[in-house]
Amino acid sequence: MSGADKSAIDPMLHKALTLVTLHRQARHKDKAADLAFLMVNQTFNLVKYRQCFFFRWDGHSLEIDAASGAMHLDPNGPCALWMKSVLSRFLEDKKIQDALPADGKKGGESFARVFPISPTDCAEAERSHWNDWASQRAIVLAMAGQDKKIRYGLWLDREEPFQDTDIALLDDIADAYAYALQKFDVASGGSSTIARLFSPGKRRMSALFICAVLGMFLPVRMSVTAPAEVVARSPxxxxxxxxxxxxxxxxxxxxxxxxxxxxxxxxxxxxxxxxxxxxxxxxxxxxxxxxxxxxxxxxxxxxxxxxxxxxxxxxxxxxxxxxxxxxxxxxxxxxxxxxxxxxxxxxxxxxxxxxxxxxxLMSDPADSELLIRIPVDGMIVLDQSAPVDYFLNITPLGSQTAQIESVSYQATPDHDGLLTYKARARFQQGEQHPRLGSTGSAKAYGEQSVLFFNIFRRPIVTIRRKLGI
Structure with a gap:
């Protein structure tokens, strides 16, 4: 074989080996971020380009997660914003959306498609900045998610035109990339979860934050939990x-x-x-x-x-x-x-x-009441007839109900020296009275309030005491 033949075969053999290597590496990636890094950087060994971007598309909004030669990408940078605008307009085209097969890889069809993109596909404002952020020639590798719709892709651009051989190689490797990305979809429980793997979850976190803030204003009844003991009413x-x-x-x-x-x-x-x-x-x-x-x-x-x-x-x-x-x-x-x-x-x-x-002391077993020792820091407004749920240590899984009958005017020290308010509650009629001397905990309910104040009431009191306000 002549030297001219070797020079013609060796580059093709090299590209074939590179294609096989990228296939294997894509299959073996166990993290979505590692796969994204591979796609934007190692694809260069197969087809030369000036820059490459990996993006996600949920049908409404687009996020750029990785760029070639960059460890971290500013999603609000001018290049990223321009790229998001161009790609969003491009992917909203129904012809592009219908280009991928509805049933995925079936009958020789691929999970990916290669689309050329040029300044004519952009709006006037985007077209004027094309030369600032992209090369003359660009293509988009659109890849299907688990729901068989375009969910992610690659943007590649360079000054030289992409040859048919380059398009064929990119079409093949894009199919492998799409299949590898769908693996993360399955592992995470759905096609939309690939967005959670790549994005910081800003929208989801914002929704959770809003729900948490709104939840803080839910009306709840204030309550306090304190040690309780069954004592004689008139010993x-x-x-x-x-x-x-x-x-x-x-x-x-x-x-x-x-x-x-x-x-x-x-x-x-x-x-x-x-x-x-x-x-x-x-x-x-x-x-x-x-x-x-x-x-x-x-x-x-x-x-x-x-x-x-x-x-x-x-x-x-x-x-x-x-x-x-x-x-x-x-x-x-x-x-x-x-x-x-x-x-x-x-x-x-x-x-x-x-x-x-x-x-x-002596007492009638049926003439008993619940003595609740409420610490000074935990005291809330308790009206007479306020409901009480109490849990005895001998039956921690069961609760009984009682009703506040009186609350001491001021706190007095217990045998252990702790200052507590003494609340006395009567048992409901018809219920069997617990054994005298039984101990446990009681939860007394006070006035209506909001969840925020119920949770942060004691921290606020502590802060005020520390700051002297």
């Missing part, structure tokens, strides 16, 4: 009758008792000793009084002592009566039918107590 206080030591507790926490049942006993050792001692003193006083009365018959001057001895005997009698009365109270009994409420029996046994000190 009976069980207290010790006198100073002493609590000897024993014979009931258990939450035990049901009847009126008169023994609850606890006081240590009566000191009282018994006191009663016996006062009894002996009383006997001594009675004997002294009797002796003085006998002597008074013989000695009239003894009559003055009688009044003193009688007063002493009455005092001893009162002491004896008081000691016996206290001794009779060493057994502490239930004053009503109900349940006894106290933390732990072992903590009470042997404890020194003072008269009147509370050791436990």
């Amino acid at each position: 009976l206080v069980v207290s010790v009758p006198f100073d002493g030591i609590l000897e024993s507790v014979v009931v258990k926490p939450n035990q049901v008792v009847k009126k008169g049942d023994l609850l606890a006993t006081m240590d009566g050792t000191a009282l018994r000793n006191r009663s016996e001692m006062v009894g002996q003193e009383l006997l001594t006083a009675e004997a002294a009084l009797a002796k003085t009365e006998r002597e008074a018959f013989k000695e009239p001057n003894k009559l003055s002592e009688l009044n003193v001895l009688k007063a002493q005997m009455k005092a001893k009698q009162a002491d004896k009566q008081y000691a016996d009365e206290l001794l009779s109270k060493i057994n502490i009994v239930a004053g009503m039918d109900g349940v006894v409420m106290f933390p732990d029996a072992n903590a009470l046994r042997g404890k020194p107590v003072q008269a009147g000190e509370q050791i436990m």
Whole structure:
């Protein structure tokens, strides 16, 4: 084979190998952005051009996502704006839209078409700037999306005319590019999703932002969630009758008792000793009084002592009566039918107590209410009869309803030192009352407001406190 034949075959073989390479590279790209970079830059190895742009078209608007020789493209630059205007007008032509087959690649038809474009296809304003942003010769590789309509394409331009061989090669590689782009359509769930892969999603983000802003003005009812506990509405206080030591507790926490049942006993050792001692003193006083009365018959001057001895005997009698009365109270009994409420029996046994000190409470299980401890920062306006949903820790998946009955005038410290407002809610009639002492959380509902204020109310309060405004 002569040297002239080699020079004629080698370029064609090189282009064929380049075409095969681009086919393989396009199929292996797993990111849409990488495929776009390949199309605008590596296609130059197949057909020479001065510049190349990759664009997306949704039937109404056009976006340019990549340009040859540029890592980042300014979508609002003068070149990009001119290109978008020219291509949009060109693609709106119904002849161009109908050029691709409705059923995609079928019967030898392609997913892509090569269209020449010239200044005559532009409006007067665009035509006057053609030489500023494009070369004399230009073509558009229109490619079909998953919906079989033009969804993306390539713009190529150069000074020399495109030969038939160039057109054939570009038509073939454009079909491969279109097929590779449709792969991203399928992976993303539809033909319109290719736009989401390439674009920053400005329209979608704007729509979401507008929906979020409008949603902030939705009317909602303000609410506050706080710890809650089931407590007795009108408990009976069980207290010790006198100073002493609590000897024993014979009931258990939450035990049901009847009126008169023994609850606890006081240590009566000191009282018994006191009663016996006062009894002996009383006997001594009675004997002294009797002796003085006998002597008074013989000695009239003894009559003055009688009044003193009688007063002493009455005092001893009162002491004896008081000691016996206290001794009779060493057994502490239930004053009503109900349940006894106290933390732990072992903590009470042997404890020194003072008269009147509370050791436990009693209540009717059906006479209970919900005590809600609302922190100062979370307090909202709660009217009487405001609804409450409460969730007990023992049944976290179920809720019950109650109704606000009263709210404390000012915040008071809890046992842990936290300042809270005390809201009391009554249970709905007909509902089974939870066990006394049950804890959980309650959500109380206040006045109507907008969603924005309901979400940002506490941050606003915190900011105002920090800034002092």
